[in-house]
Amino acid sequence: MNTENFKRTVRILWQGLWVMVIVLGLMAGNASALNVTSTQDAVKAAFSGADKIIKKRIRLTTPQRAAIGKLTTRVIRDKVMIFYVGVKGGQNMGFAMVERVVNRSWTISYMVVMNSDGSVKNVEVLNYEGARNWGVQYDSWLNQFDGMKAGSDFRGVSGITGATISVRTITAGVQKITAAYQVIFLDKVK
């Protein structure tokens, strides 16, 4: 390739990239599906159509913490866990939990919605700060959790370059929440 051809190729590639950036940018929708500013709004959106939502504030006992720790292979330090239960026509719609954690330097908030059998219905990223954790709000990434439950192999959740810590934070969080549900509501550990 001679120099002139090469320069022209690079110039075309360069201009093409800009066109692509603009076109794709206009096409793409917002990455975050849920636009809410409070935990209550997030939970209400999760149980849209519910007659009532019960907020269960559960103070964990030492045996419960130990059981959750065993399922997650991690030390559990939570003293209190808050679960929301959606009720419609006397029927249980499922459970939701909102976690707020410091991720690398800045916070990230997400909600895990579960079916009554303890399987994950969906995971939503509600709010995050800084720019290093986009990857975790992509539906393609979050959808991996759907159907997982305590005892699933969370090591199978894929990583994302540049969002490594956010990926680990949320994966560990979803694992903890499913384990807590199993221990508290299904195994009924006291």
Place this chain on the structure above:
Amino acid sequence: MKKSFMVAGILAWALWQVPGAVWAQNTAQPKGQNDDILIIEEDSGGDDILIIEEDGGGSVEDLQEEIDRLADEIDDMRDLFGTLRKNVNVTGYGETHFNIPTDERDAQFDAHRFVVGINARFTDWIFLNAEIDYEHAGQQLEFEMGYLDFLLDPKVNFRAGTVLVPVGFLNEFHEPVLFWTVERPVFHNRIIPTSWNGTGGGFFGTFGNFLGGMNYRIYAVNSLQSIRPAGFSTGSGTGFGGDSGRFRASSGIRSGRLQPNNAIASDIAVTGRIELSNLFPGFQLAASFYTGQTTQGLIEEGGRTTIIEGDIKYRRKWFEMNASIANVHINNATELNNYAIAQNAITAGTFPDIAAGRFIASNILGYNVQFGIHWPQLLGKSTSHDIVTHFMYEFIDTQNEMPTGFAPQTGSRGETDVYTAGVAWFPSTPNVALKADYTHQVFQDGTSNNQVNFGIAYMFF
């Protein structure tokens, strides 16, 4: 001129897209919100240990006032979702190596890197990311990065300062617990000169859920320096990379990087990267480019250097792999070499490599592929530990094509095949790694060398 119009256009479009220009703070109403839903609170559980508390002194009013004051202070520290937060955080990473060549070379300990990072938040949409790198037991100091992020909209944001050049998957995210080998792969040293920074700025963003999630970065930064004159400085910078930039036969463009200490900026480069983070589950596809003139006005020819890079990463259960390829094209390599020869003639001994007949190539090519097995997962063990055995092949050719009249280097640093096998243990946290590996390098002239490496690596935040 055209470019500046485009940049202005994009910026105007970004601002048009987001009145208020704040994306961390979203005030829109939720979809499907139902304000009539009643939330009933229930308390339960806890260990059956009774603790009786007794308070003495002060009036109830004093106590109430104190509680209100504390509640106000705590509220001020919370974000929208109630999380307590600070505005400045310290992060960092480090790695120490023990290298044992199996030939006559001496074994060495090297506190290779200790890096302190500072992340700061000024407002909900302006952030600082900075890192100071103390290399080789603090004997070599680098301003690895220090830039401001202006978060406008997920699709288009602005970044300015000293940034990491977005070429390859390791250069921007090079913490030593993110790769398995003790040393960084040779590809990420002699082909892509990790860690490589540039000073300037540009745009970055994400295209939401397009193709499973796509993000991009595009920057204009001070360019590499391919040649330098004997006897006087280009730019007033001193110390590592200050005025010493130039391309070489064995390390390619690596020595052309300039630390931003009054570094010459007569030439500006454009660089960018697009990542499809999750094209299908566990699979990432990405491409990067870099192009800029590199002679910094020292000769008439520009010495434009262009890198085209592609990489993939894949993990399925216990199996993980990655592969990268990069081609570096250097224009006017003949003129670059002639200039170096002329400068070396003015002050003999300035460039010993040039004197020894090792010249700048017109094309550099390299690729690598690495496979790893996560053993606890393969064996079905439920544990917080991870043990990875890995194997990597690398092809490195810093003399892939030579300009007419200049012969390629034939010694031990020409075309190289590198084989690395080893093990990395992440002991109950992914942020600490103990590593051991064996590297076998085969050079073009048939000679080879072998080295055993041990390392500790950590990342904190």
